[in-house]
Amino acid sequence: MDDRKIQIVIDSLLPLLKAGVAFTIPLTLVSFALGLLLAVATALVRLSSWKVPVLIARFYVWIIRGTPLLVQLFIIFYGLPSIGITLEPFTAAVIGFTLSVGAYGSEIVRAAILSIHKGQWEAAHSVGMTRIQALRRIILPQAARVSVPPLTNSFISLVKDTSLAATITYVEMFRTAQQIAAVTYEPLLVYSEAAVFYLVFCTVLTVLQDYLEKRLSRYSAG
Numbered sequence: 001m002d003d004r005k006i007q008i009v010i011d012s013l014l015p016l017l018k019a020g021v022a023f024t025i026p027l028t029l030v031s032f033a034l035g036l037l038l039a040v041a042t043a044l045v046r047l048s049s050w051k052v053p054v055l056i057a058r059f060y061v062w063i064i065r066g067t068p069l070l071v072q073l074f075i076i077f078y079g080l081p082s083i084g085i086t087l088e089p090f091t092a093a094v095i096g097f098t099l100s101v102g103a104y105g106s107e108i109v110r111a112a113i114l115s116i117h118k119g120q121w122e123a124a125h126s127v128g129m130t131r132i133q134a135l136r137r138i139i140l141p142q143a144a145r146v147s148v149p150p151l152t153n154s155f156i157s158l159v160k161d162t163s164l165a166a167t168i169t170y171v172e173m174f175r176t177a178q179q180i181a182a183v184t185y186e187p188l189l190v191y192s193e194a195a196v197f198y199l200v201f202c203t204v205l206t207v208l209q210d211y212l213e214k215r216l217s218r219y220s221a222g
Contacts, residue, residue, distance in 0.1 A: 005186065005189055008180075008184050008186055008189060008190070009189065009193055012177075012180050012190055012193055013193075015176055015180065016173055016176055016177060016180075016193060016194055016197055017197070019171065019172055019173040019175070019176035020172075020173040020197055020201065023170070023171060023172040023173065024159070024162050024172040024173045024201075025159075025201075027090065027093055027094065027097070027162050027165060027170070027172060028097075028155070028158050028159050028162055030094055031093070031094050031097035031098050031101060031158060031162075032097075032101055032154075032155050032158055034094065034098040034101075034102075035097065035098045035099070035100065035101025035102045035105055035158075036101065036102075036105055036151070037102075038098060038099070038101070038102030038105075038106070039101065039102045039103075039104075039105030039106040039108070039109050040105075040106075040109055042057045042060065042061065042102055042103070042106035042109075043106045043107075043109035043110040043113060044135070045057040046058060046061075046106065046110055047110060047113060047114075057106070060099075060102075060103065061103045061106060061107065063103075064099055064100055064102075064103035064104075065103050065104065065107075069096065069097075069100050069161060069164060070164055070167065072096050072099065072100065073092065073093065073096040073164060073165070073167065073168050074167070074168070076092045076095055076096050076168075077089065077092040077093075077096075077168040077169075078168070089165065089168050089169050089170035089171075090170055092168055092170075093162070093165040093168060093170050097158060097161065097162070097165075100161070101154060101158060104154060105151060105154060108147050108150045108151055108154070109143065109147055112143035112144075112146040112147040113139060113140070113143045115143070115146055116139050116142050116143055116146075120134075120138055120139060120142070121134055121138075121139070123138075124137070124138045124139075145216050148212060148213060148216055149209070149213055152205070152209040152212065152213075153209075155205065156202050156205050156206065156209070159198065159201055159202055159205065160198055160202065162174075163198070166178060173194060173197060173198070174194055176194075177190050177191055177193070177194035
């Protein structure tokens with residue numbers, strides 16, 4: 001690698017890191033937190049006996065899981081202005097990622113709830129708990145432990161998916177890499193550098209995931 005390329009790598013480090021910390025990570029955290037709330041609500045609706053809400057929830061999950069995330073972002077950011085709804089890039093990205101996390105996460109949460117033995121429900125009802133009390137005190141805490149591994153995988157995937165926000169002009173880490181590449185004319189070098197940042201972020205999260213799973217396993221065993 002010649003001196004010019006080395007200098008490009010060095011000069012790109014701080015802008016990419018700042019974009020990752022100031023934009024990519026907040027976008028991931030906000031979208032995942034809102035998506036998780038939506039996932040739990042959707043899962044509970046789908047497990048209820050309310051016919052119309054169940055159909056709406058199933059339709060939502062079907063649409064989001066059956067269409068590409070990139071297309072959804074384009075509809076939200078570029079399509080909605082045609083009917084008078086204009087959103088800032090960050091808002092559009094949060095909505096798109098939240099809907100995605102909510103749909104996929106709802107299936108994880110729903111499966112976790114269904115995995116809890118029905119005897120837990122019966123035991124809760126036998127001591128006078130309502131369905132809501134049983135969910136809150138007995139079922140959901142157990143389902144949460146079951147959901148941790150797949151949900152953390154979804155979180156890690158979301159970190160990478162945030163790069164799609166560059167397509168709707170949100171200046172996160174990958175968009176910053178595009179801007180640097182456009183000036184330096186070194187797309188392979190700069191994009192590879194951005195890939196390393198994503199790899200580092202996801203590796204750290206994977207280590208934290210393993211630690212959390214081990215902690216939960218010990219707790220469950222106890």
